[in-house]
Amino acid sequence: MGLNYQLVLWNKNKKVYDRFILLFVLLYLLLFWGITLITNSNTSLETLTIRSSGTLAILLLHIILSIGPLARINKKFLPLLYNRRHLGVSMFLIALIHGGFSIFQFHMLGDVNPIYSVFTSNLDYSSLHDFPFQVLGFLALLILFAMAATSHDFWLANLSAKTWKTLHMLVYVAYALIVSHVFLGAFQQETSPYMPVLMGIGFVVLVILHISAGIKEVKKDKQTYEASDEDWKYVCEIDEIEEDRAKIFIVDHERIAIFKYENKLSAIHNVCKHQGGPLGEGKIIDGCITCPWHGYQYLPQNGQSPPPFTEKVATYYVKIEDKKVYVLPKPLDEGTEVSPAIIES
Amino acid sequence: MKKDEFYIGYINQIPSKIKRKLKFTVWILVLVVIVFAVVFSFFQNKFKNSTFELTNVSEITGTFHSKPYPSVRIELSPNDYKNVLLLGFGKFGPDKDIENMESRLNSIEGKEVSIKGNLIYYNGKTLLQIADSEKFPVMKKESQLPERKINSLGEIEIEGEVIDPKCYFGVMKPGFGKIHRSCAVRCISGGIPPVFTTRSKEGNSEYFMITDSKGNKINHDILEYVGQPVKVKGALEQLDNWFILKLNVEDIELLKGNSKIYSN
Numbered sequence: 001m002g003l004n005y006q007l008v009l010w011n012k013n014k015k016v017y018d019r020f021i022l023l024f025v026l027l028y029l030l031l032f033w034g035i036t037l038i039t040n041s042n043t044s045l046e047t048l049t050i051r052s053s054g055t056l057a058i059l060l061l062h063i064i065l066s067i068g069p070l071a072r073i074n075k076k077f078l079p080l081l082y083n084r085r086h087l088g089v090s091m092f093l094i095a096l097i098h099g100g101f102s103i104f105q106f107h108m109l110g111d112v113n114p115i116y117s118v119f120t121s122n123l124d125y126s127s128l129h130d131f132p133f134q135v136l137g138f139l140a141l142l143i144l145f146a147m148a149a150t151s152h153d154f155w156l157a158n159l160s161a162k163t164w165k166t167l168h169m170l171v172y173v174a175y176a177l178i179v180s181h182v183f184l185g186a187f188q189q190e191t192s193p194y195m196p197v198l199m200g201i202g203f204v205v206l207v208i209l210h211i212s213a214g215i216k217e218v219k220k221d222k223q224t225y226e227a228s229d230e231d232w233k234y235v236c237e238i239d240e241i242e243e244d245r246a247k248i249f250i251v252d253h254e255r256i257a258i259f260k261y262e263n264k265l266s267a268i269h270n271v272c273k274h275q276g277g278p279l280g281e282g283k284i285i286d287g288c289i290t291c292p293w294h295g296y297q298y299l300p301q302n303g304q305s306p307p308p309f310t311e312k313v314a315t316y317y318v319k320i321e322d323k324k325v326y327v328l329p330k331p332l333d334e335g336t337e338v339s340p341a342i343i344e345s
Numbered sequence: 346m347k348k349d350e351f352y353i354g355y356i357n358q359i360p361s362k363i364k365r366k367l368k369f370t371v372w373i374l375v376l377v378v379i380v381f382a383v384v385f386s387f388f389q390n391k392f393k394n395s396t397f398e399l400t401n402v403s404e405i406t407g408t409f410h411s412k413p414y415p416s417v418r419i420e421l422s423p424n425d426y427k428n429v430l431l432l433g434f435g436k437f438g439p440d441k442d443i444e445n446m447e448s449r450l451n452s453i454e455g456k457e458v459s460i461k462g463n464l465i466y467y468n469g470k471t472l473l474q475i476a477d478s479e480k481f482p483v484m485k486k487e488s489q490l491p492e493r494k495i496n497s498l499g500e501i502e503i504e505g506e507v508i509d510p511k512c513y514f515g516v517m518k519p520g521f522g523k524i525h526r527s528c529a530v531r532c533i534s535g536g537i538p539p540v541f542t543t544r545s546k547e548g549n550s551e552y553f554m555i556t557d558s559k560g561n562k563i564n565h566d567i568l569e570y571v572g573q574p575v576k577v578k579g580a581l582e583q584l585d586n587w588f589i590l591k592l593n594v595e596d597i598e599l600l601k602g603n604s605k606i607y608s609n
């Protein structure tokens with residue numbers, strides 16, 4: 001696999017996205033600091049920093065975790081997915097300020113190493129009520145760090161998509177750790193019910209979004225066809241595929257996308273080499289299949305990214321008989337040239 | 346036929362329907378940001394007006410005593426004395442600084458000295474984080490004050506929390522409870538005197554320096570009880586503006602639930 005991670009470069013939409021991230025962060029901090037200084041002016045700068053960054057990080061985490069399912073439920077949300085990694089890295093940096101300041105404030109300038117102190121200053125590991133909640137935040141921060149550090153496509157290319165994806169699924173572990181961190185920590189002492197209620201709503205919204213997205217995904221699979229041997233399989237009528245778009249079929253547990261363009265049909269493996277985006281939900285743009293997630297492109301007739309890029313996906317044989325579309329389920333080697341099936345009008 | 350919209354991140358033109366959806370999303374997010382910010386800031390517990398003069402060095406003059414914990418005794422008005430507890434830098438007690446002073450001036454026990462440092466004060470108690478112990482004080486004098494009187498007030502049993510006074514009377518907000526517990530452990534472990542605080546029904550807090558039953562300082566032995574609601578019992582004494590509580594660590598009882606000072 002080549003080093004074609006340059007494909008996703010800085011561009012106007014990313015800049016707009018980043019500007020919105022900055023705007024939201026500033027709005028949050030302004031409100032938090034302003035309201036605290038006005039209503040509770042005996043606070044300290046350290047506490048303001050720790051609390052505003054901690055709560056902002058968990059707000060951003062909720063937004064980040066919502067984007068995936070939202071984009072699956074409604075494709076119009078895909079632009080939010082496009083630059084999610086910048087949101088992720090921003091969230092990590094803000095969490096780092098929170099964790100860093102907490103470690104400085106509560107553990108530095110003392111008689112033992114501050115990290116050692118995080119783990120040992122409270123040893124009630126067997127008690128829920130008195131649990132050393134800072135340890136949970138620390139572990140979550142390590143996960144967020146690993147994710148932020150490997151978020152660049154360079155790592156995606158070098159870690160293999162599967163390892164990378166597993167690593168990034170750890171975000172759910174981080175979320176669980178952080179929720180426990182807050183409920184076993186600050187909420188034991190900050191006794192206003194509104195904060196836990198807000199966190200509860202956040203949790204419920206996330207669960208609902210994930211379940212709805214899951215149901216949608218399962219339904220999508222039901223619409224497709226099962227086939228498992230090496231005979232030609234009938235999949236659909238030509239008219240069922242829209243121009244410059246594809247339909248996705250499951251064959252042998254693999255998804256195949258059949259594209260229709262310029263009176264031709266071509267079939268390729270549905271999984272984008274970048275981050276596994278669904279190519280069959282993409283569109284043919286300038287003669288190339290374009291991934292809906294980050295816009296990686298492939299030529300329909302051979303599954304190869306146009307030069308200078310070197311990504312390749314598997315291709316399949318398709319044929320048309322009597323306006324009916326058939327596919328041969330056996331995948332060809334990645335990047336194999338296949339003559340498109342011609343649609344006779 | 347309806348327009349087949351498709352968003353590609355690196356192509357600048359965003360299709361109009363998608364753009365409308367995004368605008369709507371942005372407004373929802375603005376709302377969410379406002380709700381989170383308001384809830385997390387407005388509903389914080391009230392902070393105390395405790396003060397740590399971090400950037401301001403003061404000088405206090407009075408009689409030094411090392412027991413039960415190093416302090417300087419000053420006269421506020423005739424027959425009204427106040428003990429200012431001495432502290433080191435960071436999460437340390439004053440031992441290192443007092444060593445510095447005594448290596449220059451020999452023993453300063455019971456002598457009048459002028460010590461520089463940063464003041465910490467809240468609710469009638471004052472503490473001093475010693476500064477520049479390598480140079481100050483430059484001299485010691487005979488004490489101008491009468492002998493200290495320590496009054497015995499009998500046995501008591503009370504509920505409250507063991508805190509580290511540097512943070513509690515100073516800049517940590519909050520400087521007590523679960524949030525602050527590990528910091529208080531660090532401070533007391535580093536030699537800062539453990540202080541017991543309670544809150545009466547009338548809302549007045551009382552403060553007690555804690556020693557072992559013989560009146561010696563305790564630090565490491567009490568760590569596991571710091572920052573949690575506890576019930577303590579022991580012999581109560583009064584030294585000017587401070588109570589002293591002499592106790593056996595084994596008699597400390599951990600209570601579950603919030604300590605009364607959380608209502609602060």
Ligand code: HEM
Pocket residue numbers: 047050051052054055057058061095098099100102103106118134136137138139140141144178181182185186518519524
């Ligand atoms: C080294 C890692 C961490 C440490 C030492 C740490 C420490 C703390 C401490 C001491 C508090 C109580 C502060 C107070 O209420 O005054 C706190 C609260 C909180 N933490 Fe963390 N934390 C860490 C990581 C994280 C991470 C990664 C997140 C989320 C992304 C997070 C989110 C929060 C939230 C939302 C609160 C409650 C609100 C607040 O009081 O600030 N923490 N943390």
Ligand code: FES
Pocket residue numbers: 272273274275276277278291292293294295296
């Ligand atoms: S372009 Fe990123 S997954 Fe396809």
